[in-house]
Structures are given as C-alpha cells and as structure tokens.
Amino acid sequence: MSLLVVGSVAFDGIKTPYGQVERILGGAATYFSLAASFFTQVRVVAVVGDDFTEKEEQVFRDRHIDIDGIAHEPGKTFFWAGEYGDNVNEAKSLDTQLGVFANFDPQIPEAYKKTEYVFLANIDPVLQLNVRRQMNGARFVGGDTMNYWIKDHRANLEQMLEAIDALLINDTEAKMLARDASVPRAAQKILAMGPKAVVIKHGEYGATVFFQKGAFGIGHHPFRAPTLPIEAVTDPTGAGDSFAGGFMGYIASQGKLTREVFKRAMFYGGVLGSFAVEAFGTERLQSLTRAEIDERYKVFRELTHIEQKLVSR
C-alpha cells in the first residue's frame, strides 16, 4: 500500500563531535520517505525553493519515491543549522531560515488522495489537520509534533490529535503534552486525547507503543522495541523521522493492523533510526540496502530476545 508523507524538505547545517557539514539535504519528510521507501511506495508533499535542484531530486528518485507532490516556489528552501554536544538527544539550534516553508499550505494532488497510509510530519497542527481532512479515505494516519506546538498551539494540536490514529513523539514531548512527569501515565493521558496508539521514543533506549483499550482489536498491552547501543553516533539528525519512516513504511507494506505488525514496525523503526545516525544527514539511508535492514533486524532480536533458538525449531 502507498504511504503519503507531508512535512519539511530542507537543507541542514550540522555540527557534532564527529564533524561538521555546511549544507546537506535534510528535513523530516526527506528522512521519513527515504526510510519508508525500503518497505513501500512513498509519496511526498512538501515545498522547496529555487535552490532545490535536480541533484536533490535524484536522492528521492534513486529510492523510487514519488516527488510530484513537492511544490517548487520562488525563494529559498527551509534551512536549519544545529549543533549536538555530548548529549546526542539534544540539538542546539544555531540558525533557522524558513524561506518558502513559511507559507507552506499543503495541497494534496488528486493522484495522492486515495493513499491509505498517511504521515503528518512535524508542521503546524492546523496544516496537519487540513491535510487530514483532504485524506478522508485514509486507513491509518500517523503524526508527529514538537515542543513549540505543544507549548504555544495546544488547542490546534488537540484538534489534530483527535483526527489521527497514532502519535509519534519523544519522552520530553510526551511529558509536556500530558503535563505528567511519568512516561507511562503521560501515554495514557495522550491516548485519552484521541490517538488510538502513541509511540513514545526514548532516544538511545528505544521506544514504546501504548494502545487505547480495544484499538485495532489487538489488546492494549504496550510493546517496547530497543535501539542499538551505538558507541559513535555520528549525527543524530533525522533519527526520529527515520524511525517514523521505518514504522509507518512497514505498517503500510503489510496492509493489516495486527499486534504482530505493530511489533515488527517498532523494530523496523528502531532499525532505520539506528542506521540514520551512522553518517551525516541522509548519507547512510542513501547507501542502505534492504538486506542490511533485515540483518540488523536480526541483531535487534538477538539484543532483546530470549530463546532465540525457538525460531528455527
């Protein structure tokens, strides 16, 4: 099944303890679509400026991603610069130039409107809701958000939350959104706001999915997936979006929402996130193969599973 993502395509300047890049392809929709492209057909709705060239388009095309939905506007593409210190979970923003992204008003092409799986990457919840309403036939809609919208646009965000199936956020955002210092309690409070599932990402410790009672007919027990203990996180940028891409991409590829599908999706999310941080920007996702993904999926199992031998019985 196809998967539509709406979000930012950008250029990033990134500094980490492992190096520095001035200007490379980035943006939530970029990481997401590259990660998801290993599982399913991906369509992107985004906006870019005059500085977005054939070279950048080729990155998507090489992964057979449909970019007809990327609008080209006069002006500059969204640019973000940030720096990571020893704590890879926290970026210090150095520069943000919205450019053409400031007036982003996503219009879904007719050809995309029947897409059954949709991901609303981190943009203004008003725009997310607008997209959601254009995609009435969607079967499963995931969404992301960030502290800025939680703090200053809560009413809009709450409307968006009522309209999606799964929210993917990190620990800090979950606690802020739920106004609760406990992650498991925060998860329950977020579920009460609307989404049938909430995936809370714990950075280097993995992620947990919590379900509403009765949602998808699969029981409400949470499921926890690991990440790889990585000694050298070269560039954490895009790890969360790559997780979302692996998660949503796998779900879309299966065409059914069983507990087993969600569990594997959590693992694939972690796997894609773990690859994304191995190199600067989208570099590692560009060179990645499905065989490498499946190999690391096995490593994730070995990292967490008891009686692994039962598999080959």
Place this chain on the structure above:
Amino acid sequence: MSLLVVGSVAFDGIKTPYGQVERILGGAATYFSLAASFFTQVRVVAVVGDDFTEKEEQVFRDRHIDIDGIAHEPGKTFFWAGEYGDNVNEAKSLDTQLGVFANFDPQIPEAYKKTEYVFLANIDPVLQLNVRRQMNGARFVGGDTMNYWIKDHRANLEQMLEAIDALLINDTEAKMLARDASVPRAAQKILAMGPKAVVIKHGEYGATVFFQKGAFGIGHHPFRAPTLPIEAVTDPTGAGDSFAGGFMGYIASQGKLTREVFKRAMFYGGVLGSFAVEAFGTERLQSLTRAEIDERYKVFRELTHIEQKLVSR
C-alpha cells in the same frame, strides 16, 4: 548453588508522592537477598545494632535466608531517610546515620567460604576487595558501587573492579566511572577496567549487559532487558538491589554461565525490580510468590518479543 551477599541491612525513612513511612526495614543486602531468595539459597553478611529485633529477622527467615552472617553490635542500625519527587530515578537524602555500619568490617563465616556465587553490594571498595579475597573459590562475583566511591575512592574502586566478574551500576554512575558521556562507550571502558560483564541499569528503560570479548565463551554482543512501564511507582527504593538479587539469584540457580542464562537473568532482574517499587520498602518482595514472578516474566517477554507464538510451536 548458594549465593552470598555482603552489604547493608538498614532502616529507612521514605517519602514519595504516594506516601511516607517513618522507619522500615531496608538496606541493599535486604532487598538483594529477598529478591534472590526466590531462586536460590542466600546467605547474608551484614551488621546491625540493638534495634534490629526478632521481627526483622523473621522477614529473612520467612524467605529461608541464612542470616547467621549478620553480626549484632551494640549501637544503632544504619538509618537512611530520603525523599523522591516526580523523578523516581533521583532520591534526595534527608538523613544518614551510619550507626554500627560505620565500623563494618565484614568477616566471612567458615560455613560461607565455599559459596560459589557472591555479590558485593554497595559498600567501601576496600571492604569489597577484602571480602573478595576471603572468597577465593568463588565462581562468579558481582558487585555494585555508587557515585561517592567513584568520585573520591577511585583507586580502591579500580582495584575492586579488577577482582570481580560483573559490575552492576546505573547510567549516571557508568558515565562518571568511565568519564564518557556515551553509555555504550562507557560500558567498553568499564570492561577494560576488569569486569568481564557490566550491567548498566537505565531506570525506567530497563538494563543492558555488555560483555568483554571472549568472556564466558559466549560472544560479546550486548543484551537488553526491559522494565515494565509502571504508571505508579510507589517507592523506588531498592529497585536496583532487587534487580541485582533477581539477576544474581537466577545465575546462581543455574550453575552455568551461558548466554541464555545471562539473558534470562537480565529479565528476572527487571521483574524483581518492577515488583519492588510497587509498595513501600520490602513489603512487595515479602508478599511475592514465584508464580507471580514467572507470570510477570511472561509479561516482560510479551512486552519485547516478536513472534511470541513460536514458543508454543
């Protein structure tokens, strides 16, 4: 196989968002031995004062724990009072009265000297090393420590680390000990200090065990075990010691150090820790049954395992 623990037996005063107790049985060796007692015969070496009565002894006896090694000295038993806020991973110490613990110089009874499994709970590394030397025939020795020893007694601690098989510490301690902000890198640096295995506890996110290459002949891939996402952590005191008790107790019960044994031990550690925090002090460990432990072990698997159904194939 029997398991010896050397550490503190104490009284605690505890305040958490869920309530308050003035003075209840506590101490690392207490939590550890109660947790381990569900798996194997446990022997305790500790020191208590005049205020330690038949009532407290009965808590150990009810779990068939051998307390002949608990020395009774004139004076008061170690007392600690602390408070937890919303962050259950951080206790604020309100009062510490060492009492007879100030002169603790653990002597191992002859009857204990052949014990093959040993846990050196968090005490002065000089005493830990002293005990280690009294237990020459031990097959597997685990140890704990804390920031105080890491900061101000590093040379002694390093000697201790050379003499044990496994160190169990938390993220913050691991980073401090290794002087490295990355947990996976810190793990490798700690392994280089001596222990063949290091178990790093991530609080609410579970724990990861890292192995030296070639240690125990089981390969050096890490293994990660979860904890339960608990909405109401009634009292976090003793969670780490209960983890250690479940971990060491299960290992001692198996009598062999295979990768599968370590993996299950990590799960049982998490299970015992998750029970410990459900009530104040040792209350929950006292009422616990092996059936409940095995039931929760299954929940831990369900929380983390893909293709659970393969078990019953």
